[in-house]
Amino acid sequence: MTSEPLKPSTHKAQRDKVYASLQDAVAPFEFNDAVAQVFDDMILRSVPGYTLSIDLITLIAERYGQPNTKLFDLGCSSGVATRALSEAAPESAEIIGIDNSPAMIAQCRQSLSDLIARNRVSLQCQDLTEAPLAGASVIVLNYTLQFLPLIDRDRLLAEIFEALTPGGVVFLAEKVVHEDTFCQSELEAMHLAFKKRQGYSALEIAQKRAALESVLIPETEQKHLDRLAAAGFSHAATLLRAINFIALVGWKQAA
Template sequence: MPRMMTSDPDNLFDRPDAPIRPFEFDADVARVFPDMVRRSVPGYAELVGLSGLIARRVARPGTACYDLGCSLGAVTRAMLRQVPATVRIVAVDNAPAMIAGLRDRLADVPGAERIELICADVEAVRIEQASLVVLNLTLQFIPPERRLSLLQGIRAGLVPGGALLLAEKIRVLDDRNGAWLTALHEDFKRANGYSELAIARKRAALERVLVPDSIETHEQRLAAAGFIEVTRWFQSLNFVAWIAWT
């Protein structure tokens, strides 16, 4: 599996005097993002590495692979290592700090000229001649009423036999099991050095910004978008990934 990117330590939510504002992917988050995601998302390194291996199986010469909501490009670079040289890679994020950080990280990477960086909302990007599209922890930040439209646009831009990789934090419908998974996820963060203050403040910052759906909602929506076969291939606590085929 690939090594995680280096970054500053994530201590953004440790200041009790700082105002709590809605979470956004600004320059401060970009600076600490690799540390943040490693300590916050169980199984993240495996999820990224396996996404690259799936890309190797799915990507077709002469097509494109899209990483929508690419952040600092962990999945983008995993795909670059695995797919044929004739595959174009498109990395999209609406946060200028993330695109700038990814551009810096690609400066000395062999083959990086194959990657097109786009700073735009993922909803505004037209998917064309794609054999693979990745939405890695991205759909959850799109307003729920616009999620089906985004998936329909992705489906329309995939070649026959192409696929969507979707990874999301999920909402568990059963109150008891949902509370248990949430508590265990917070234990995971504590075990990775986050303070009670940081956990609580980040939870408040993400409220109404990150809106998770249930497994059932995701799978029904993928079917409604026109995907003909959907397989869950990864889960770690309350994080799940699917592959959806055309």
């Protein structure tokens, strides 16, 4: 199995070797310079369904992006989803990528330089929980919420609901855990096998897993659906599942 290519203008990342050498003590995972340089390769080879989630974001922008509104990509990393939004949203809409990692924003500025130059996209280096989101028709969290402290997640989704225009949507992709212990253990094993087939060694997989342990906190699919309902979303559905990764959409009813 080989990785699916990203769009040529975004797929400039070097091969991910961040965890290839034995480390004495594995530090908690950070979106630092080393990760930013290889990010596109890392996410493509680590997250089953990533390419489909990007395709879905294009569809979402096309169907729900409203003229003269904002479309936010929260935790935009290198800007792959931001570019997808920009390709499908109405020309009068503003596309805004937000990330609190200076290294990722620097990478994103490079990847999206064509879109930034023609004012199609703007980027903000800030904590997404502090960003004003009012006037949005589409808000994307593509594998980002899982990195926020659990305690912040309910409030963020409630704020997203408030910020969306009627008829607006939130798109949420996440790693999830299964309620059933047998399924959970099989899905974990299949994810590990996926990464091996993507060329990661057992050492790389083990060290990255240790690094992410206290940083990426997955929840169940049901927890995400319940949170969307509690935040006010009248309807929510799962658009994608690839092993232990899912993508959901929450709809805010049109007025």
